[in-house]
Amino acid sequence: MIGRQGVDSIERRSGVSLWRQIADKILHAISTGDFAENAALPPEIALAERYGVNRHTVRSAIAALVQEGVLRAEQGRGTFVLSRKRLSYPIGARTRFSTGLQGQTSERHIVLLASSIEPAGQRVAEGLGLTRGTEVIRLETRGEADGRPISRATAWFDARRFAGIDRVMAETGSITASLSRLGVDDYLRQSTVLSARHADASDLADLDLQPGAIVLVTVAVNVTPDGQPIQFSESRFPAERIELKLSAL
Amino acid sequence: MIGRQGVDSIERRSGVSLWRQIADKILHAISTGDFAENAALPPEIALAERYGVNRHTVRSAIAALVQEGVLRAEQGRGTFVLSRKRLSYPIGARTRFSTGLQGQTSERHIVLLASSIEPAGQRVAEGLGLTRGTEVIRLETRGEADGRPISRATAWFDARRFAGIDRVMAETGSITASLSRLGVDDYLRQSTVLSARHADASDLADLDLQPGAIVLVTVAVNVTPDGQPIQFSESRFPAERIELKLSAL
DNA sequence: CAAACTTGTCTATTGATATAGACAACTATA
DNA sequence: TATAGTTGTCTATATCAATAGACAAGTTTG
Known part of the structure; x- marks a missing residue:
């Protein structure tokens, strides 16, 4: 020893x-x-x-x-x-917000905070395999479980292919359901890059955190089963409430 | 909009x-x-x-x-x-320290800081599928790339099955090589749980960080191809120097 | 050289952070 | 009902963090 x-x-x-x-x-x-x-x-x-x-x-x-x-x-x-276990959010090939937390919470849903159409920047264009400047739809969402915010995500979609996804999203409260309604029955997680930082002011407000809190950040690309990129997203998870469990991709 | x-x-x-x-x-x-x-x-x-x-x-x-x-x-x-890009550390089914960073660094290796034999605590016993109190070997290691510390890990192994791994590890500077020498030719990443926190005093010292730095923490179990747990580990990565890239498991 | 712009240093003031000690208020228990 | 153990409140002091303003020292450009 x-x-x-x-x-x-x-x-x-x-x-x-x-x-x-x-x-x-x-x-x-x-x-x-x-x-x-x-x-x-x-x-x-x-x-x-x-x-x-x-x-x-x-x-x-x-x-x-x-x-x-x-x-x-x-x-x-x-x-x-007081009892408040960290939720364990699974990340794998079929990462879905709602199904992943089944059994850990009695209720969860996604709230659409805002949306806009904008030209794709460098990072988004690369992720979606588009040329820079192509129009994309941006969705700002918050995930909640049992009334507590547990994620804050920004997602981008090709505006031509997924026109109207903002309205469908507001209606259904589910990315999976929205994509399904727009003709995407299945999708896979192609890549996930993970980092961590202090929550910024908007994170603090949206996730109901105290200053100084840490957020886990994932940058991910979802693709159709044949490999075509459909969604590029950056998600922030409060580290004090969520841990990420990596499962088989 | x-x-x-x-x-x-x-x-x-x-x-x-x-x-x-x-x-x-x-x-x-x-x-x-x-x-x-x-x-x-x-x-x-x-x-x-x-x-x-x-x-x-x-x-x-x-x-x-x-x-x-x-x-x-x-x-x-x-x-x-000054130029100092974050390294991208891949995590997947065959997560290996050295091979994962090929192409990003010219040099990388693992330093064995300390080792000891101790009875397994609750968490370690669960991870390795042993009964609590069974003797396990604990290895404290630091990963370095191009002379900069980029990881700080604590790994536990069944002391009976992997007797002497501390010495082999000190010699070879590689977990994979050490396991190979003890009869494990291949192993897979079974599970990885990810979180983040502020670096504590020992992280600061070992990873050469400034107070207030954030570390990414992974808790992982490696298993043989037939599913038997062989290694339980907790690794800390400085968030300012490393991002984790999740690849196919 | 002169002007404009940059980082470096100094003094002063205010509020937040941390330590120290004393004692009040409340709870559980012998 | 004492007593010990706990959290709550108060005063006082020292240091750190942040703001403010002025000017020195160095670089670049006209």
């Missing part, structure tokens, strides 16, 4: 305040089961010692998480973890 | 300092090509106006990125973007 202990301390002068870092740590500890759901957190003094900060700093972190609805503090009793 | 503009502003009182948020935005703008590599950034005054903050705040952000080696500032001339 070579030996080596997993440090888990705190960074000062990092541009990220200590209370925010500790809030993240508590969230992480909850998600790994270190702090059990519906049970009491260690007392504030113990947390302060554990993380090497002042009790008041821990209190700031807890206050933020209470605000976010993750914890509930009760004077004299303790601070309790 | 319903209309809707993508806001891209800044969050105050978030626990994340403005200079850190702006540094992230600049990084993002570079990665999307908004700020071209090897070209000058807009002048500080323009950036300050663009992001709605004071010039000194922008300067703090730039100072951090200069420290990280992303930018170079020259008095009187401007501030320049």
Whole structure:
């Protein structure tokens, strides 16, 4: 055994305040089961010692998480973890919003926030195999499960082939159903590129996040079974509420 | 057209300092090509106006990125973007560290940081299909490409079946080669679960990151072609240097 | 050389962040 | 009903983060 202990301390002068870092740590500890759901957190003094900060700093972190609805503090009793497991969103050959979350939520749907027709930029044109400047339809959507926003996506389609998909989408609340109505019975996920960043202002608003939250970002291309690109999309998932489960493509 | 503009502003009182948020935005703008590599950034005054903050705040952000080696500032001339594209790490059925980055880097290898034998915890036992408490070998590794750290992984193996893998790993510098030497000629990626969080202190040190950096986290199980679990691992990738490309499983 | 434009440095002020200590308010339990 | 253990509130102080303005130092261009 070579030996080596997993440090888990705190960074000062990092541009990220200590209370925010500790809030993240508590969230992480909850998600790994270190702090059990519906049970009491260690007392504030113990947390302060554990993380090497002042009790008041821990209190700031807890206050933020209470605000976010993750914890509930009760004077004299303790601070309790509310149950809110991260959903596991499957990504594979047949990635579909609604079916993928079956069994984890009782309800889910997609809301169309906005749509427009615009010329394809470099990235979109490449993804859809069009020449730059071709007209494309852009859909801005939010995915919700049990009333909580869990995804925020921007999708582009060839405007000629999928004319009117914005109206159909608003009606059906489903990409799959909309494509089906426009003659695409089946489609496959061709590629998915994954990254992560801090949520920007519009993410914060649309996903109901607190500043400093992290979003997982996927950039994907869907194709027909014979390989023709039909949809290019960028989706943002709040990392605190969703994990992505990669399955067979 | 319903209309809707993508806001891209800044969050105050978030626990994340403005200079850190702006540094992230600049990084993002570079990665999307908004700020071209090897070209000058807009002048500080323009950036300050663009992001709605004071010039000194922008300067703090730039100072951090200069420290990280992303930018170079020259008095009187401007501030320049150094070229450093994100690597694209493929994840699929045959995910292998070395082969996946061929063509993107001239050199890559894995360093064994530490190893130990320990009883399997809940998560590891589940992943490997063992009973809790069974002895497992834990390997702590760092992946490097062209001299820059790009991954930090913890891998667990059944200690009985893969006795001595730590020594073989230290020798060969390759998981695939080590498994091969212990009788596993082929293996497949069975599952991958993906999340993201802020880098903790050990990530910062091992991956040579600045505080506040984001890491992509994958938790994966590798199995033999007949489905027997052989490796359970958690890998951390610096989001600023790596994106994950999901390919056919 | 002069003017315009850029980054670098300095001083000053304000508000947010973090630490420290003391004590109040509330709960559970011996 | 004490007592111990917990969260809540208050005051005080020091440092970091952000804004503001002025000017120095360097580069480019007319």
